Amino acid sequence: MTTTMPFHADKTLLSDVATAVKTAGVALRDRYTPHARGVSMRGIAEETHANDEAVLDLLRAPLLRARPGSRWAEDELAGGPLPAGEWWVVDPAEGNINHVHGMEDWAVTATLVRDNRPVLTVVHLPLTGDTYTAVAGGGAHLNDRPLQVSAKTDLGAALTGTGQAKPGEDERTFRRIGDSVTAMLINGLVVRVSVPATTQLIHVAAGRTDAFWQFSDVRSGLLAGALLVSEAGGTVTDLAGAPWTTGSPDFLAAAPGIHAAALKALSPIA
Template sequence: MSTAMPFDVDTTLMSDVTTAVRAAGLTLRDRYAPHARGVSLSEVVDEIHANDDAVLNVLREPLLRARRGSQWSEDELAGGALPSGEWWIVDPAEGNINHVHGMPDWAVTATLVRENRPVLTVVHLPLTGDTYTAVAGGGAHLNDRRLKVSAKTDLGAALVGTGQAKPGEDERTFRRIGDSVTAMLAGGLVVRVSVPATLQLIHVAAGRMDAFWQFSDVRSGLVAGALLVSEAGGVVTDLAGEPWSTGSRDFLAAAPGVHAAALTALSPIA
């Protein structure tokens, strides 16, 4: 993914978006309990939807107001290219399944996409208070600290990760995930398989992990992390090595020194 064209953003927009996402994070934090909620599938799904609805009620209008003329992508599990213009792609509870099971790996994300390229993002982790931000052409930050990807050059020394994008993927996708984990277990040092994608991608952007891949085009799980990694100096492509966009069918974000080797390991997996 290229960010060669800087996004002309004033400080007011980033401030407004950050304020809105943090406020939404408080709503989600207030709904959190360190134990699982729901036993049956229907109960778990109801809890997930309740989280989404509560957060969207406080997030949608401030974001649309912050960027006049922007549009809202309704389906957080949707993939593929968007129509022309600027769109908000939001995950009101990124890692929702973790939230309802009493685990701490969840966040609120909001990303502005222009012509199918992420140009501004805010990722807030309510339990730690950390906020990750990035602007196309302006770098990536954790709170006030500039982020930089790993300097590793040996895939054999790399901590890498993947995960499923959503429940109910087709059998071919599950087989590709399994085959890719096997390939990276052989080629890398350690493979981390977890959800959500964004919480692995912030580690890639911060240099704590070295690569992340996913066989999916679910936009809401990838756009924030794609911009963060790219602006932190990483390489973001599809598994054919082409620049990634919301229309790509798969995804690889890696430190420059291991990207080629990761691509070599993963690209043959059909």
């Protein structure tokens, strides 16, 4: 059964979601250190888990309360379609590995997904205080400023990016990433390979970079960025050129003027 909700109701909800995400961001910022924590796989895992646990409870209750009847997607590394209805797809520490290693590229994200379509998202960067938001049909914003994707039309002048979705990807995925970086180094200007996906996608939405692709279906890293980019005027597809969905095996978000050329460069990579 399809769930419908008027745009104005989603827009009203945005304030409550932003409050919850910013509150969680304070807790995550308080745990941040400018030096790396954890020198072994076990230590790194313990630190990332502690970050998640410190933040999750600050998000779950207020978000579920804000949308009665909504459900919580438990596994932040899961992919594929969700059952029908409303779901919160949340990453309490998007870029957790960066946080643990004393780097600044991390965020707190919350996205409301309705019948497998992202309809509202908040991405908060606690170190800068910046908040990226989008509501389906209402545009994308950085704080109160509307976002617009790049106007570039030449892939040769494009700054693009990719990265792995999670540790322990299979060897075929790693080889595809390597081949795709080579393809875009040949066809584009500069390629950034980094994590997490969301912090690359906010740059696409803001017109700072021109395209991002990923060989993965991990929902939590893509849903927020997909909505931000599309609401900022970008094109979001899979690498076959079909509209991206939660069931797509791969992902490309780009400025409209270079999307076709990026797709041509990347789609042969199998």
